[in-house]
Amino acid sequence: MDPCVGSVLKAVRRSKEDKKVLRKQIKASHTLLKHEGIATSTQPTKSLVVANGGLGNGVRREELSTVLKEMGEVEALVMPPYKPYAFVTYRSEESAREAVTQLNGLKLHCEENNVTLYLSYVTSVTSEEETSVVLPEGLILVEDFVTPEEEALLLAAVDWSSSTDDVTAEKALKHRRVKHYGFEFRYDNNNVDKDKPLAAGLPEPCLPVLKRCLNNRYIDIMPDQLTVNQYEAGQGIPPHVDTHSAFEDTILSLSLGAQTVMEFRNPDGRFVPVLLPGRSLLVMKGESRYLWTHGITPRKFDMVPAGDQPPPVGIAADVRACNNLTLSKRGTRTSFTFRKIRHEPCRCAFPSACDSQGSPSPPSPPSLPCCHDDAARLEEEYVHRVYDAIACHFSSTRHSPWPRVCHFLSELLPGSVLVDVGCGNGKYLGVNPEVTAIGCDRSKALVQICMVRGFQVFVSDALSVPLRSASCDACISIAVIHHFSTQERRLVAVRELVRLLKPGGKALIYVWAYEQEYNKQKSKYLKEKNKDHHENLHSTDDTLEERQEPHVESVGCRRHLGNSPVDSIQDVDKVADGKLSVHTNRTAFNTQDLLVPWHLKEGKSRDEVKPQKSGKKKTNTKKSKLTSDNSGLPSTLVSETESDCDRKSNPEFDTNISSPSDLDSAEAPVLGSECDSGPMPVFHRYYHVFQQGELEQLCGQVMGAKVRSSYHDQGNWCVILEKE
Numbered sequence: 089m090d091p092c093v094g095s096v097l098k099a100v101r102r103s104k105e106d107k108k109v110l111r112k113q114i115k116a117s118h119t120l121l122k123h124e125g126i127a128t129s130t131q132p133t134k135s136l137v138v139a140n141g142g143l144g145n146g147v148r149r150e151e152l153s154t155v156l157k158e159m160g161e162v163e164a165l166v167m168p169p170y171k172p173y174a175f176v177t178y179r180s181e182e183s184a185r186e187a188v189t190q191l192n193g194l195k196l197h198c199e200e201n202n203v204t205l206y207l208s209y210v211t212s213v214t215s216e217e218e219t220s221v222v223l224p225e226g227l228i229l230v231e232d233f234v235t236p237e238e239e240a241l242l243l244a245a246v247d248w249s250s251s252t253d254d255v256t257a258e259k260a261l262k263h264r265r266v267k268h269y270g271f272e273f274r275y276d277n278n279n280v281d282k283d284k285p286l287a288a289g290l291p292e293p294c295l296p297v298l299k300r301c302l303n304n305r306y307i308d309i310m311p312d313q314l315t316v317n318q319y320e321a322g323q324g325i326p327p328h329v330d331t332h333s334a335f336e337d338t339i340l341s342l343s344l345g346a347q348t349v350m351e352f353r354n355p356d357g358r359f360v361p362v363l364l365p366g367r368s369l370l371v372m373k374g375e376s377r378y379l380w381t382h383g384i385t386p387r388k389f390d391m392v393p394a395g396d397q398p399p400p401v402g403i404a405a406d407v408r409a410c411n412n413l414t415l416s417k418r419g420t421r422t423s424f425t426f427r428k429i430r431h432e433p434c435r436c437a438f439p440s441a442c443d444s445q446g447s448p449s450p451p452s453p454p455s456l457p458c459c460h461d462d463a464a465r466l467e468e469e470y471v472h473r474v475y476d477a478i479a480c481h482f483s484s485t486r487h488s489p490w491p492r493v494c495h496f497l498s499e500l501l502p503g504s505v506l507v508d509v510g511c512g513n514g515k516y517l518g519v520n521p522e523v524t525a526i527g528c529d530r531s532k533a534l535v536q537i538c539m540v541r542g543f544q545v546f547v548s549d550a551l552s553v554p555l556r557s558a559s560c561d562a563c564i565s566i567a568v569i570h571h572f573s574t575q576e577r578r579l580v581a582v583r584e585l586v587r588l589l590k591p592g593g594k595a596l597i598y599v600w601a602y603e604q605e606y607n608k609q610k611s612k613y614l615k616e617k618n619k620d621h622h623e624n625l626h627s628t629d630d631t632l633e634e635r636q637e638p639h640v641e642s643v644g645c646r647r648h649l650g651n652s653p654v655d656s657i658q659d660v661d662k663v664a665d666g667k668l669s670v671h672t673n674r675t676a677f678n679t680q681d682l683l684v685p686w687h688l689k690e691g692k693s694r695d696e697v698k699p700q701k702s703g704k705k706k707t708n709t710k711k712s713k714l715t716s717d718n719s720g721l722p723s724t725l726v727s728e729t730e731s732d733c734d735r736k737s738n739p740e741f742d743t744n745i746s747s748p749s750d751l752d753s754a755e756a757p758v759l760g761s762e763c764d765s766g767p768m769p770v771f772h773r774y775y776h777v778f779q780q781g782e783l784e785q786l787c788g789q790v791m792g793a794k795v796r797s798s799y800h801d802q803g804n805w806c807v808i809l810e811k812e
C-alpha cells in the first residue's frame with residue numbers, strides 16, 4: 089500500500105479513536121452531573137475529575153497517582169470512598185491540560201480491575217463527600233522534601249540542653265517544647281518583638297533547605313524566624329492561626345522524625361486532617377494560612393492510611409480521603425516552622441481573621457471553670473445566650489419525643505403533677521394529656537415558643553426552681569444537667585429535682601454520654617450525617633442521611649480496647665492548654681468538657697443575639713489543672729470502620745426516632761471567627777458529657793433519693809430516681 093494512504097488511514101483511525109474517546113468523555117461528564125451533581129468545565133482549570141478512576145472502581149491510590157504524576161506536580165488527589173471517580177488538582181493548569189490530552193481514554197490496568205479513564209476539568213470540587221476532603225486552598229504538602237541525612241543534620245542543630253537562654257528563646261510549654269531562632273514568638277501576646285532579634289539566627293543546616301524552597305517557588309523571600317517545636321507522643325498544639333501582623337503570607341513547616349496528623353479547620357465548619365509524614369514540607373499560603381486554623385490534637389495514636397508504604401510523593405494525605413485506615417502510634421516529632429517577620433500591617437483578604445484589620449487576635453476558647461463565678465459566666469455565654477439565639481432553629485429540630493421518655497410519662501397516674509425542668513420547646517409537655525404538666529427553661533426564647541404552643545411554662549434556672557418542695561409527682565430533666573460546668577452545680581441540679589418530688593415521686597434524668605458507642609452499637613449521633621456539612625447537620629432530628637467521617641479523633645477511652653466494662657470512672661483526656669476544645673460533630677468524644685458547635689440555619693431567627701465573638705469575653709482567667717495525657721486509643725476506630733462498611737449495605741436508617749439530647753449541629757470547630765465571615769453564624773454550647781456510672785454516682789450523693797434504674801439510650805446516660 090502507498091505509505092501515504094497508510095498514514096492517512098492511520099490518521100483517520102486515530103481521529104475516529106479520538107472521537108470515540110471524546111464521546112465517552114462527554115458521556116462521563118453527563119453521568120457525573122446527573123448522578124453525582126459534579127459539573128465539569130470546558131475551560132481548563134487545575135482540577136480534574138477522573139471518571140472511572142475511583143476507589144469504587146477498584147483503583148488504588150498508588151495506581152492512579154503514578155499515572156497522574158507523570159503529567160506534572162500533583163497538589164492533591166482526592167479519592168472519595170466508594171465513588172467511581174477521583175479528583176486531582178495539579179500545581180499548574182498546564183499539567184492538568186497535559187493530563188486531559190494524554191490520559192483521556194487511558195486503559196489503566198489495576199490489580200483489582202481494568203478501567204478506562206475519562207478526565208474533565210472542574211472549577212471546584214463540589215460533591216458533598218469531596219468538599220470535606222479537599223485540602224484547604226493554598227496548602228501544599230511536599231513529601232520527602234529533605235533527605236534522611238539533612239533530617240539528621242537539622243535535628244542535631246537544635247541544642248535542647250541550653251535551656252531558657254535568650255539566644256534562642258527556649259521554652260518548655262505544657263504540651264511540647266519549643267525553641268525560637270531569629271526572633272522569639274511570644275505566646276503571651278501571640279506576637280514577636282520585632283525590634284529584639286535573638287542572638288542566634290537560623291541554624292546553618294536550614295539554609296540549603298530554604299534555598300530549595302526558594303528555587304521551587306514555595307517562598308519568594310528568605311524567612312528570618314524559626315520556631316522549632318518538639319512533640320512527644322500525646323502532645324500537641326491547640327488550633328490557631330499564626331498572627332497575621334507578626335508574619336508574612338507563606339509559612340513553611342518541616343516535619344522531622346515521627347509523622348503526625350495536623351488538623352485544619354475553616355470557620356465555615358470544614359475540617360481537614362492532614363497526615364504529615366516525617367521529612368515532609370508543609371506550605372501554608374493564602375486561605376490556608378490566613379483563615380484556616382491548624383493544630384495538632386494531643387494524643388498518642390493517629391488514624392492514618394493503612395499499608396507499609398507512605399502515601400505517594402506529592403499527594404497530600406487527608407486521612408479521610410482514604411478508606412483504608414489504620415492506627416499509628418505517635419513518636420517524637422520535631423517541626424521546623426519558618427516564617428518571615430512582617431513589618432507592615434497585614435492587608436490580606438481575610439479581615440475576619442486579621443488582627444491588622446481589626447479582628448481580635450487570635451480566637452481564644454474559654455477554659456474549664458475553677459470556681460462558681462467562672463462556671464456561671466461560662467454557662468451564661470456558652471449555654472444561655474446560645475439557646476436564646478438559636479431558639480427558633482433549635483426548636484424546629486426538636487419535634488419527636490423519645491420513646492423511653494414517653495414511656496416514663498405514660499406510666500404516670502392520671503392527675504399527676506409533672507415538671508419538666510429544662511423543657512426546651514415543650515415537646516414532652518403534651519405527651520400525657522392525663523397529667524398536669526408544667527415546664528420551665530432558662531431560655532426565655534424557648535419558653536416563649538412553649539407559650540405560643542399553649543403550655544404552662546416559666547423561665548427558671550434548673551439550680552433553683554421556684555416551686556414548693558414536695559409538690560410534684562414526677563420530674564424530667566432531659567439533656568439539661570450536662571450543661572452545668574462543675575460537679576457541684578450538676579449535683580445541685582439533681583438535688584433540686586429531688587426537692588421538688590413528693591415522697592415516692594420519680595425523676596427521669598437524661599444526659600449526653602461520653603460513650604457514643606455502647607454494646608457495639610453506635611449512637612445515632614455518630615451515625616447521622618447530613619448531606620451538606622455547611623448546613624446544620626440536622627435541620628430536623630429525624631431526617632438525616634448518613635455521612636461517616638472515618639477520621640477518628642483522639643479518644644482516651646481505654647475500656648473499649650478490651651470491650652470490658654468499666655469498674656470506675658476513668659481519667660479521660662481533658663483539655664489542651666487548659667482550654668475547652670471544640671468538638672467535631674459526629675465524631676467520638678475525646679474529652680468530657682467541650683464546646684459543641686451549632687450552625688444557625690439561615691432564615692431561622694437569631695433573635696438579634698449575636699454569636700460569641702472570638703476572644704471577646706474571657707469566661708475564665710484561671711488555667712485548668714487538667715492534664716492532656718491521652719494514653720487511650722481511639723475508641724471507635726473499629727466501629728467507625730465497620731460502620732463505613734455498614735453504610736454500603738444500609739445507607740438509610742430509621743427515621744422515626746429522634747434524639748433525646750441536644751445532638752444537633754454541624755462541625756465548626758473554630759471559635760468566634762465564623763461570626764463575621766459568613767451568612768451562617770456558628771454558636772458553641774458547653775457540655776460535660778458523662779462517663780458510664782457518673783450519673784449514678786452523682787445521684788448517689790443526693791440524700792433522700794434512690795436510683796431505681798439506669799440505662800444507656802442512644803448516646804445518653806439515663807437514670808430514674810425515686811424520692812424516699
Ligand SMILES: O=C(O)CCC(=O)C(=O)O
Pocket residue numbers: 315317325330341342382423424425
Ligand atoms: O508543628 C508544626 O508543624 C506547626 C507549629 C505551629 O503551628 C506553630 O508553631 O505556629
Ligand SMILES: [Fe+2]
Pocket residue numbers: 328329330382
Ligand atoms: Fe502555627
Ligand SMILES: [Zn+2]
Pocket residue numbers: 332333378434435436437438441442443444445
Ligand atoms: Zn491578615
